[in-house]
Each structure stands twice: as structure tokens, then as C-alpha cells.
Amino acid sequence: MISLIGFSSLCLSIIFSLALLIPNSILKINIKFFLLIFRFSTILVCISFLSLVLAYINSDFSNFNVFQNSHSEKPFIYKISGAWGNHEGSILLWLCMISIYGFLFSLSSNSLDDFKINVLKIQSTLFIIFAFFIIFTSNPFLVNSILVNEGLGLNPILQDPALAIHPPTLYLGYVGFSLVFSLAIASLFNKKEDKNWIYETKKWSIVSWTFLTAGIALGSYWAYYELGWGGWWFWDPVENISLMPWIVGLALVHSLIMIRGEQIIERWIVFLSILCFSLSILGTFLVRSGILTSVHSFASDASRGLFILLIFFLTTGFGFLIFLIKPPKNNNNLNLLLINKTSALIINNILMIIAMLTILLGTIYPIIIEVMTNTRISVGGPYFNSTVLPVLLPGFLLMSIAPVLSWQSNKIKKFKVYVVFFLILSFVVFLHSYLTVFNTWGFIGLILGSWIILSSTISIVLRYKFVISFNYIKSINSFIAHIGVGIMIIGITFSSVYQKEYNFNISEGEEVKINENILKFEKLYLTEEKNYQSLRALFRLTKEDKLINYIMPGKNYYPVSKMITTEAGIYHDWLKDFYITLGSEDNNIWSISVYINPLVSFIWIGVFIMIFSGVIAIFKK
Amino acid sequence: MKFQYFFKYIFCFYFILSSESVLSNDKVDFKVKELTLELRCMTCQNQSVYDSDSDFAKDIKNVVKDKFQEGLNQKEIKHFLTERYGEYILFKPYFNTKNLFLWLFPFILLVFSIGFFIKKLKNN
Numbered sequence: 001m002i003s004l005i006g007f008s009s010l011c012l013s014i015i016f017s018l019a020l021l022i023p024n025s026i027l028k029i030n031i032k033f034f035l036l037i038f039r040f041s042t043i044l045v046c047i048s049f050l051s052l053v054l055a056y057i058n059s060d061f062s063n064f065n066v067f068q069n070s071h072s073e074k075p076f077i078y079k080i081s082g083a084w085g086n087h088e089g090s091i092l093l094w095l096c097m098i099s100i101y102g103f104l105f106s107l108s109s110n111s112l113d114d115f116k117i118n119v120l121k122i123q124s125t126l127f128i129i130f131a132f133f134i135i136f137t138s139n140p141f142l143v144n145s146i147l148v149n150e151g152l153g154l155n156p157i158l159q160d161p162a163l164a165i166h167p168p169t170l171y172l173g174y175v176g177f178s179l180v181f182s183l184a185i186a187s188l189f190n191k192k193e194d195k196n197w198i199y200e201t202k203k204w205s206i207v208s209w210t211f212l213t214a215g216i217a218l219g220s221y222w223a224y225y226e227l228g229w230g231g232w233w234f235w236d237p238v239e240n241i242s243l244m245p246w247i248v249g250l251a252l253v254h255s256l257i258m259i260r261g262e263q264i265i266e267r268w269i270v271f272l273s274i275l276c277f278s279l280s281i282l283g284t285f286l287v288r289s290g291i292l293t294s295v296h297s298f299a300s301d302a303s304r305g306l307f308i309l310l311i312f313f314l315t316t317g318f319g320f321l322i323f324l325i326k327p328p329k330n331n332n333n334l335n336l337l338l339i340n341k342t343s344a345l346i347i348n349n350i351l352m353i354i355a356m357l358t359i360l361l362g363t364i365y366p367i368i369i370e371v372m373t374n375t376r377i378s379v380g381g382p383y384f385n386s387t388v389l390p391v392l393l394p395g396f397l398l399m400s401i402a403p404v405l406s407w408q409s410n411k412i413k414k415f416k417v418y419v420v421f422f423l424i425l426s427f428v429v430f431l432h433s434y435l436t437v438f439n440t441w442g443f444i445g446l447i448l449g450s451w452i453i454l455s456s457t458i459s460i461v462l463r464y465k466f467v468i469s470f471n472y473i474k475s476i477n478s479f480i481a482h483i484g485v486g487i488m489i490i491g492i493t494f495s496s497v498y499q500k501e502y503n504f505n506i507s508e509g510e511e512v513k514i515n516e517n518i519l520k521f522e523k524l525y526l527t528e529e530k531n532y533q534s535l536r537a538l539f540r541l542t543k544e545d546k547l548i549n550y551i552m553p554g555k556n557y558y559p560v561s562k563m564i565t566t567e568a569g570i571y572h573d574w575l576k577d578f579y580i581t582l583g584s585e586d587n588n589i590w591s592i593s594v595y596i597n598p599l600v601s602f603i604w605i606g607v608f609i610m611i612f613s614g615v616i617a618i619f620k621k
Numbered sequence: 622m623k624f625q626y627f628f629k630y631i632f633c634f635y636f637i638l639s640s641e642s643v644l645s646n647d648k649v650d651f652k653v654k655e656l657t658l659e660l661r662c663m664t665c666q667n668q669s670v671y672d673s674d675s676d677f678a679k680d681i682k683n684v685v686k687d688k689f690q691e692g693l694n695q696k697e698i699k700h701f702l703t704e705r706y707g708e709y710i711l712f713k714p715y716f717n718t719k720n721l722f723l724w725l726f727p728f729i730l731l732v733f734s735i736g737f738f739i740k741k742l743k744n745n
């Protein structure tokens with residue numbers, strides 16, 4: 001019953017959206033009525049999605065999708081998250097968000113009526129395309145042909161708090177770019193000189209980018225504690241795919257700052273907007289078609305892949321076609337100097353695009369080679385580390401001073417202060433590297449990260465007085481964001497370069513020495529949880545006979561899907577993480593891996609600061 | 622003008638540093654780690670041999686260790702492994718004609734855009 005409601009409201013919302021596309025020449029709809037229909041369609045598609053969620057909550061196994069991905073004994077939160085823990089449900093969520101973004105736009109926008117209608121028409125078109133995709137290839141409301149009392153269960157690896165909210169957050173990012181896409185295309189149809197679309201684009205691209213950042217961070221945090229591989233970024237194809245719209249979104253957000261009335265930058269913004277959403281769709285295609293091997297390759301189907309490829313070509317082709325046939329109205333040159341703000345931003349954009357293209361190439365190159373020469377190759381972490389990082393390095397260097405550059409001239413106020421501080425910093429970092437183990441990447445990362453933090457702090461101190469008010473925070477927002485990046489760079493550098501790994505074979509009651517710490521394997525616990533058995537090893541970490549903390553790595557066994565998941569035990573300290581994973585057992589002797597990951601917390605702090613300044617920027621006029 | 626010099630120095634500094642090779646360590650374990658991090662565990666999902674605990678990964682780790690002790694170098698071991706498992710096992714593809722585009726593309730792009738940028742700059 002509930003599935004029927006879901007399906008029919010989905011169909012109704014498609015019909016309403018189709019009605020919105022009737023050209024004005026046939027049927028003239030006034031703006032109020034137009035908005036009403038659009039919002040009504042949004043409400044309908046939300047009802048459709050909520051009824052799927054309800055079917056999951058009620059464990060309604062007459063729905064085939066619920067039967068395949070749920071189980072009545074799952075905890076409540078994973079019943080809800082199960083609704084988007086599979087291909088069909090997640091695409092419905094995606095669809096729902098396309099509509100919600102349009103809805104929010106229709107409520108908040110001060111644009112001219114014509115422009116508003118154009119944006120919503122394009123948004124509706126995207127909605128209809130994806131809705132057809134759902135109905136023809138991925139319907140979550142199919143009826144189960146057999147009568148069953150129990151479902152097959154959700155993949156245990158997805159039963160985790162971070163992963164429950166990871167997909168919706170990520171999708172809010174990906175799908176937000178659909179609105180940015182619509183805004184860009186609609187701006188090409190603008191007859192009057194109306195610059196309002198730039199403000200709209202700014203707002204929505206920052207919203208999407210912030211959500212995307214949060215979504216990616218959640219994913220990698222999950223990978224850190226759940227996969228038990230000791231790291232948090234693996235250059236997995238799906239990670240790469242999420243990184244591409246993220247990078248282009250970052251370029252977009254930055255080029256929106258450049259607007260000084262130059263036509264060429266407006267063109268560039270439109271181009272980036274179209275590219276962002278195209279990459280989001282391309283990512284979906286690569287993941288869902290199953291042509292890439294990845295930890296995310298759940299649900300793969302060739303026919304779906306073809307359909308998404310069609311959507312990709314349709315939207316991208318259409319978008320870029322309009323972009324090309326609508327010529328720029330007038331052309332004025334940019335004020336480029338070595339080195340002012342405009343040129344710094346342009347270099348930033350160029351480097352971002354190169355990084356994105358490199359990631360794209362590395363991700364799809366194995367496919368190209370397999371098709372052309374019939375040999376399989378892998379392109380993994382080592383490739384990206386040695387190509388993307390060198391490309392980004394000058395960008396990071398530039399970033400440290402970019403916010404203080406001027407628009408008109410190539411002079412920097414208080415230039416000497418920066419040079420002095422840079423020299424002092426270099427000396428300190430050099431001394432530090434000299435006294436500890438020298439590592440090239442460690443040195444570069446440390447000096448870059450700390451220089452970015454230092455120069456941003458100097459700028460804040462030099463240019464503004466300390467009055468804590470919202471306006472003040474807004475005015476130093478770009479510095480705050482860059483401090484976040486600096487902190488993150490230090491975290492990334494230290495956790496990857498100076499990670500220490502120890503392997504032990506140890507039985508209950510024994511202890512091992514790690515540097516000045518003593519790790520004692522106290523006890524092994526086996527407990528029955530609601531839908532899994534949990535095995536935990538209790539470790540006591542002490543330093544000079546003082547207890548630091550208990551760490552409990554372990555494994556979970558999920559009887560429904562007969563799967564074992566590893567659960568890393570982590571003790572978070574501001575300066576380092578003690579990270580333990582429990583390996584295999586042989587005659588009551590357990591093999592464990594202990595990682596000491598320095599400054600991992602900096603990565604999350606840095607990301608948090610970036611998200612914070614993203615939120616602040618949304619409210620910035 | 623001062624500013625340009627400042628940048629030149631920073632860039633020189635950076636290139637000197639990056640051209641220097643990472644500390645060499647003679648220990649076999651270190652070599653094994655270095656190499657196995659670049660090998661794909663064929664039975665896992667996108668995990669390196671070094672990080673994996675699967676039987677396949679354990680075998681490969683042992684093979685690599687033995688080969689190092691026999692006196693083979695990294696290149697020879699890679700060659701040995703790709704003969705058995707195909708190039709798919711390497712996370713860092715060979716620099717050969719087939720992968721030329723993969724390796725050169727980012728840097729060609731970089732050079733071109735620098736050239737383009739400088740040209741634009743001169744026009745101003």
C-alpha cells in the first residue's frame with residue numbers, strides 16, 4: 001500500500017513537472033501559478049521518498065527493494081538509512097533533492113520573474129530526466145513477487161553512524177550543482193543585463209561545495225576507522241570521482257570572487273558551473289555502471305550505466321552547446337599583473353583544472369587501455385601522488401598570500417613583514433627537520449602548511465582590529481578558510497609521512513612496548529548485540545605506569561549477511577592517534593597492527609574550519 | 622620587483638628539495654614495504670598488498686621478500702610479478718609508450734598553461 005502511494009506520487013510529480021515545460025506560446029501560465037505547480041511537485045516527490053523510508057521503517061517486505069536491503073532486526077537508524085543504502089533508494093533521494101533545491105531557490109530568490117521561470121524550467125527538465133531513469137531502470141517501489149517474512153539485510157559495512165549520513169550529505173553537494181547548472185544555462189538566455197544570477201550562483205555553489213566537503217570528509221573519516229587500513233584516503237575511483245566536482249566547485253567559488261564586470265570571467269563561471277554538474281553525473285555513471293572496481297561497487301548494472309551515460313551526454317552536450325552558440329556580448333580585457341589578485345585567482349583556476357583533468361584521466365585510463373589493447377592496468381595512489389601533488393604545490397604556495405594581494409597593482413602592503421616572518425618560519429622548520437628525521441615531503445608539507453597559517457594570521461592581525469562581530473568574521477572569512485587548509489596540509493603530511501606501524505603477535509595478558517608506551521592486552525570480550533556479535537579486545541595503554549586510555553579494537557559478525565567487519569580501536573589525542581586493528585587468531589595468539597598516526601586530528605579540524613567558513617560565506621552578501 | 626625575486630627563490634628552493642631523493646634505507650623490510658605499497662592485492666577491493674591481510678597479499682609479500690634476499694632489485698621484481706599477474710598488479714603503471722599519455726598529460730598541460738598565462742601577461 002505504502003509503495004503504491006510512493007509510486008503514484010512520483011508519477012504525479014513527473015506529470016506536474018512536464019506541465020511546467022509547456023511553452024508559453026501554447027499555454028500561458030502566470031508566475032504565481034507556475035511556482036505553485038513547481039512546489040506542489042516537490043512536495044509530491046518528497047512524499048514519494050518518505051513513503052519509501054516508511055516502508056523501510058515498517059520492514060514492509062512486500063516491497064522488493066526493502067526485501068533486498070533490509071532486515072526487521074536492524075536498529076531503527078539503519079532502517080531509515082537503509083532507504084538510501086542501495087542504488088534505487090539513493091537515486092530517489094537524488095531526485096528528491098533536485099526538486100528541493102529548486103523549491104528553495106523559488107522561495108529565496110529575488111531574481112526577475114523570467115529568469116526564475118527559466119531556472120525552474122531547466123531544473124524541472126533535469127528532474128524529469130532522472131525521474132524517467134528511476135521509473136525505467138531503478139524503481140524502488142517494485143512489488144516483491146514472493147511472500148516473505150524477512151529481508152536479506154543491509155550490507156553490514158553500511159551500518160555505521162557516519163555512513164548513515166554520508167550519502168545524503170554528499171548528494172546535497174552533488175545535486176546542489178544541478179541548481180548551479182540551471183542558473184548558468186538560464187543566465188545565457190538572459191535578455192536584459194541582469195547580474196543577479198551571479199549572486200545566486202555564488203550562494204548556491206558555496207552551499208553545494210560545503211555539503212560536498214562535509215560528505216567527502218564523512219566518507220574518509222568512516223574509511224579511517226572502519227576499513228582498518230590505517231589510512232583515510234586511498235585514491236579509490238569513487239573518492240577520485242567525488243574529488244573532481246569538489247575541485248571544480250572550488251575553482252568556481254574562487255572565480256566568483258573575481259567578478260569585476262568582465263564578460264570573460266562570466267563566461268568562465270558559466271563554463272565551470274556546467275562542468276561541475278557534468279562531473280557529478282559522470283561520477284554517478286562510473287560508479288553505478290560498475291565499470292570501475294572500487295569499494296563502492298554496490299549495485300552495478302549495464303543498462304543503468306547506459307541510461308546514465310545518455311543523461312550525461314544529454315545534459316553536458318546540451319549545456320555546452322548553448323554555451324557555445326550564445327556568444328559573449330562584449331569583451332574587455334582582464335587586469336593581469338605579476339602578481340595581483342586576478343592573476344593569482346587565474347593561476348589557482350588553471351591548476352585546479354589541471355588537477356581535475358589529471359584525476360579524471362587517471363581514473364578512466366584503465367578503461368581506455370582495456371578497450372584499446374585488451375590489457376588491464378591499474379592507476380592508483382602512487383600515480384596520483386606523483387602527478388597531482390606537484391601540480392597543486394605552487395597553488396598552495398600562492399594561496400598563502402593570495403588574499404592580501406591587491407586588484408590593481410602588484411604591491412603588497414607591509415611586504416617586509418611577510419618576508420621576515422617567512423624567513424623565520426623557514427629557519428624554524430629547517431631546524432625542526434634537521435633535528436628529527438628528514439623527509440622531503442614532510443619538510444615541504446610542514447613549511448607550506450605552517451606558512452599558509454602564519455601568513456593568513458599575519459594578514460588578519462595587520463588589516464583588522466579585533467572586534468568580535470559577525471561582520472568582522474565575514475571580512476576575514478577567506479583567511480579563516482585558508483588557515484583551515486594549512487592545518488589540513490600539516491595533518492595530511494604528518495599522518496602520511498611520519499606514520500609508524502608495528503605488528504605484534506600477542507595473547508591475552510601479555511604486554512608489548514611501543515616507544516615509551518606500554519600496551520597490555522587485558523581481555524577478550526564476546527557480546528551479543530541486536531543484530532550482530534561483537535568481539536572486542538581490551539587494550540590498556542600506559543605511559544610511565546600512568547594510564548592513558550583503554551583501546552578496544554575488534555570485529556563484528558553479522559549472521560544475516562554472514563559477514564565480518566573490522567572495527568579499528570582508536571585513541572584520539574590532539575597530537576597523535578593510537579590506532580589498533582585486530583588481525584587473525586592462531587592458538588589464542590592474535591596478530592595485531594598498531595599504527596601511530598601523528599596529527600590526524602589536524603585533518604578533521606582543518607576540514608571543520610573549511611566547512612565553517614563555507615557556512616559563513618553563504619550568509620555573506 | 623622585489624616580489625618577483627621572492628618568488629624565484631621560493632621556487633628554486635622547492636625544486637632543489639623535490640629533486641633530492643628520499644632517504645635510502647638498506648633494510649629489506651623497508652624495501653618490501655616500499656614495493657608492496659605499489660602493488661595491488663588482486664583479491665581485494667582496491668587495497669595494496671602491503672595493507673592487506675588476505676592470503677594472496679601474504680604470498681606476494683613473501684615472494685617479494687625472497688626475491689630481495691636473492692639480490693634482485695625492485696625493477697626486476699616488478700618485471701617478475703607483471704609476467705605472472707599482468708600489469709594490473711602495479712598501482713603505478715610503467716612509463717612506456719602505452720602509458721605515455723597518462724604520464725605526460727598533466728605536465729604538458731601545465732607547461733602549456735604557463736606559456737599561455739605568460740603570453741596573456743605580456744599582452745597586458
